[in-house]
Amino acid sequence: MTGDYLRDPKEIYRQSFSTIRREADLSNFTEDIANIAVRLIHACGMTDIVNDIIYSPDAASSAREALKQGAPVLCDARMVAEGIISSRLPANNEVLCWNKHPECAPLANKMGTTLSAAAVEFWRPQLAGAIVVVGNAPTTLFRLLEVLAEGVEPPAVIFGFPVGFVGAAESKELLVNQCRESIPFMTLSGRRGGSAIAAAAVNAVAKHTEI
Secondary structure, eight states, X not given: OOOOOOOOHHHHHHHHHHHHHXXXXXXXXXXXXXXXXXXXXHHHOOGGGGGGEEEOTTHXXXXXXXXXXXXXXXXXXXXXXXXXXXXXOXXXXXXXXXXXXXXXXXXXXXXXXXXXXXXXXXXXXXXXTOEEEESSOHHHHHHHHHHHHTTOOOOSEEEEOOOSSSSHHHHHHHHHHHHTTTSOEEEEOSSOOOHHHHHHHHHHHHSOOXX
């Protein structure tokens, strides 16, 4: 039994983005931030997240310029990395996740932390000027902020969207407080977030299109 449903992918996107812009109040956002917000909503289906988006005014422009310059995209989880559309990236940018690096598990055990947090240690050589994308583990964001507090040269932007009931809200609050005046960022306050939302932020700035 076959139903009558829309099959044209371009039209599905057009109607989806049109619906989002009609139902979500984007009036407080600049155009480039609104474009990201639309993609975040599209990834989760919840228009009310606009009320919880916190960002630096230059988050979109900093991410876009870094990608154009060939900066790598450092991800906390394979789900995030796989969600980033590589064909959109303007300079064949590397999309990297070290969770499965053979030295990561022993390092996590030594540090007494998660794989995702231990993987931040492998970011250090490429962290300066990179695009950091956290969509899963609050421990990653906590560890990143600890590393940055050491005085390590910072990334171009942090898209911090860890999800969950333990540490997610707190890690994002720390991101806002620590980076408000120093490092461009975007986050979603509270427990909500996730890999799809994090990847959507990168996809939104990787290839600027009218949506």
